[in-house]
Amino acid sequence: MLSINDKVPSFSALGVNGSATREYSDKDLAGKWSIIFFYPEDFSFICPTEVTGFNRHIEEVKKLDTQIIGISVDPVDMHKEWIKELGIKYPLISDEDGKIAKSFGVLDEADNRAHRATFIISPQLNIEFTMVTSRNVGRSVEETMRVLRAIQSGNLCPADYDPVKEE
Template structure:
């Protein structure tokens, strides 16, 4: 079953954020745009490239009012240790959420039970706590922050402009479509 337009389940977790351990819950997401960015594990290979890419674009997400949450099945303690030892992860200023029981990974359908790890799942959550973008990659395929930014902008645009849709390759400021009988067969 798709998670699109479903409300996220209530949760509480501990994250490493700005040098501290902090509690994160569904209540923190209410009224804001959020991205849940699941990755398999700390101290791995593709993961730091993705998290560093997000860190380098984090300010752009924040200008859009979007909070990013990096999530793996590691503990918040492991996140701190990784942050303290990796040059790439030292750049991360968004919360790294510990999910050692896999509860969040299971709720979003990205848990690999036999490995105890998460797939590379990306979820854009609107201020009403509904999933608007859901993408899951094989763990060998890294994601790109620029494409995620485009999807966030598109989700925010259609939320603010009911009746319009964003076509392929849509970028902020480009033309959208208004589905109607007049467009059938003309695109």
Template sequence: MITIGDKAPDFSLSGYLADDIKTFKLQNYKNKWVVLFFYAADFSTLCPTEITALAKQWEDLRKTGAELLAVSTDSINSHRAWAKELGELPFPLLADFNKRVAHQYGVLNEESGTAMRATFVIDPDTTIRWVNILSGQVGRGTGELIRVLRALQTNRSCPADWQPGDVTLS
């Protein structure tokens, strides 16, 4: 599995954004922070709660300067239908239909054929700086993702429960 300190594997996936289908390549995000957000499936029970939470906190996430790429093993047509049901989203839903990227990042659940609930924060040099993988039964906290992203961007040691504006340790 890809882990902290590794270079993020490049990929090229079709994605749905703002009623349009485009190709998204990780290499196009060099010099930017990227949140690579794997989720199990469109039209599932838990995933819409995570995706809509990200959409609700979109402005806070954008203030970090990070780009968000949400990835599942669903098809682009599934993404389009799901986005229309949820309400248009401010970030792309990428279709890893052949499961190559989930496998590359070590987050493919071989039994179900879906991606695990995994988040990778990638720095502007394309180095993995944070990895979070949760049980399929537990949704991720968007506030914690933003807090960790901001802490990583300080490039300093941040104590437990650090919040933006708090003192860092080094």
């Protein structure tokens, strides 16, 4: 699995944003902060709690000059329906062969689906934060947001430091 200061591996795959489908690659990450999160599959009952969790923070994420991208092994058509179902306002990449998840080191090869892994990536394409949880445990979107704010503050941050609360 990728770790802190590792470079984002190069990748290229189709993704959907709203109803628009296009090719997404590591080049889309350059020049701005990114939250990349892998999740096992569309149309399940743990994943939407995370997917909509990120969706609720979309405006704040934009203000932090950051983009969110979700990645799973589902095909583009499935992503389209999933986006429509949940009203997702950020792109979902279709990693059908699991290559992207594998290059990030988060592919569960037993069933060719991704673990619940989250990466915060700097504009220079360096990994700044990683978190991976068991298939049965949804990740904390709030914690991801706190870490993003803390990293962007550039401060030395003690436990649970949150620039928003410090203001």
